[in-house]
Amino acid sequence: MSLEVEHLTGGYSHVPVLKDLNFTIPEQTVVGLIGLNGAGKSTTIKNIIGILTPQKGTIKLNGVTLAGEPETYRKSMAFVPETPVLYPALTLREHIELTIMAYDLDSEKAWQQAGDLLTRFRLNKRLDWFPANFSKGMQQKVMIVCAFIVPADLYIIDEPFTGLDPLAIRDLLTIIEQQKARGAAVLMSTHVLATAQQYADRFILLSGGEIRAQGTLPELKQQFGMTDANLDDIYFKMIDEVAQ
Template sequence: MIKITHLHHEYEDKIALRDLNLEIPSGKIFGFLGHNGAGKSTTLKSITSVIEPTSGSIIVDGLDLAKNRLDVKKRIGYVPDTPDLFLQLTASEYWNLIASIYKINLNEHQDRLHELTDLFSMTESIDTQIQSMSHGMREKTIIIGTLLVNPDVWILDEPIQGLDPQAAYDLKEMMKDHAAKGKTVIFSTHVLDTAQQLCDEIAILKDGSLIYDGSVQALLADHPNQSLETVYLEMAGRKTDQADIDKLTEDGDEK
C-alpha cells in the first residue's frame, strides 16, 4: 500500500498539488485522472523521487520515502510520460543499464527479455539507437525495461499513448495480471474509456486538488446510465454558463 499524506508541491509560479491525502491499495489498478496541469504527473514524480515535494509524506509498503529512498526505489518501476531518455543508447544497452541499476543478472532474465521483445515486436530493434526510434518504439523500449525487472509497484504515466493497438492491449493485460498477483499498478490517462475498463479505483484531480477518490464502480453507481467520461466532465470539465450557451445558439442560427 502507498499512503500519501498532506502532499503539497509548488513550482515557481504555480501550486501543482494542494494538500493531497490518498491511499493506494495493493492488488489494485489505480488510475489518476485530470486535465493537463491537474497534478497527476507531479504526484507520480513525487512517488518515484523524480521531484522532491514541497511538503508532505509518502509511505510505500510501510517505508517512509524520505528516509528509505533507495529501498523504495527498488520496489518501483516507472514509465514517464515522455520516453525521451538515454537517447544515445541502443534498446539493448538501455535494458542492460536498467538491469545493472536493479542489480539483476540479465543473462538469467534472457527468457523474460525474449518474451517481452517478441510481445512488443521489438526483436528486430534491439540494436537500434533510441534517438532514431519513433515515439511508440521509444515507449515500448522504456516499458520493456520496467517489465523486465518486474518490481512490485508499476507507475505508468500515460503509458498507452503512442502504442499501437496490439501493444496497448498486451500492456493492459499485463497490468491486470500484475494486480491479480497482489501487486500495485498506478497509471495516469486521458483516455477515460481505458480508465473505466481497467481501473479498480481512481483519483480525480483538478487544479492540484483531489475531487474524487474511490472505486470506479461506486462512482458509476452514483451516476446511473452514465459513462465515466460523462461523469468526469461533470466533475472536472469546463463549466458552460448560460452566456456561452446563448452564444453557441446564436452562431448556429446564423449558419
C-alpha cells in the same frame, strides 16, 4: 498497503500545485489518475518518484520513505514516463543491461522476462538498434520493456497509450493485468477514459491540484449522484462544476 500518500502538498515554487492529497494504492490494484491538463497528475507522479520533494506530507512505499531508505524505495518502483527518455549512444540491448544493473536484478531471469516482452512488442530483432532508429511508438515500447523486466511492487505509468498502436495498447494492458495478478500495484495516468474504466479498479479524480473524488466506479456514481453514468459522464460533470 503498497503506496500511502498522506497530506501531500507541493509543486514547483512556494505556491503549491498540489493541496493536501490523501490516497492509497493497495497491492493487486490498478488506480486510474484522471484530470485535465494542469490538474496536477504529473506533479503528483513527480513527487512519488522523487523528482520533486513534497513541501508537506509523506509518501510511503511499503512503509518506507524515499528520504529514509532511498535504495529500497526506488527499487520497489518502476516508471514509464509519458515521453520516452533514452540514451542516444546506447542500443536497446544496452538499455536493458543498464536497467538490470540499476535494479541489481538477476541477469538470467531479467533477460528471460525481457525476451518475452521483446517478442510481444516485436522488438526482438531490434536489440542492436539505437534510439534514433526507433519511431516514437517503438521508443515507448522500449521504456515499457525496461520497466516491466523489474519485479516492482508499484508501477507508475504516465499517459502510457501515447504513440502506441492498438496492438501495443492491448499488449500493455495484458502486461498490466499480469503484474496486478502477481501482486503489484499500478498507478496509471491517462486521458483514455474508456480504457481506464475497463481496466482500473479505482479512480482518483484531480481538479485544481485537489482530489475531487476517489473510489470505484460505483462509488463515484454515488458521490456525483449519477446512477447510470460511465467514467466519461462523471469526468465531464466534474469539469462542468469547476467551470461554474
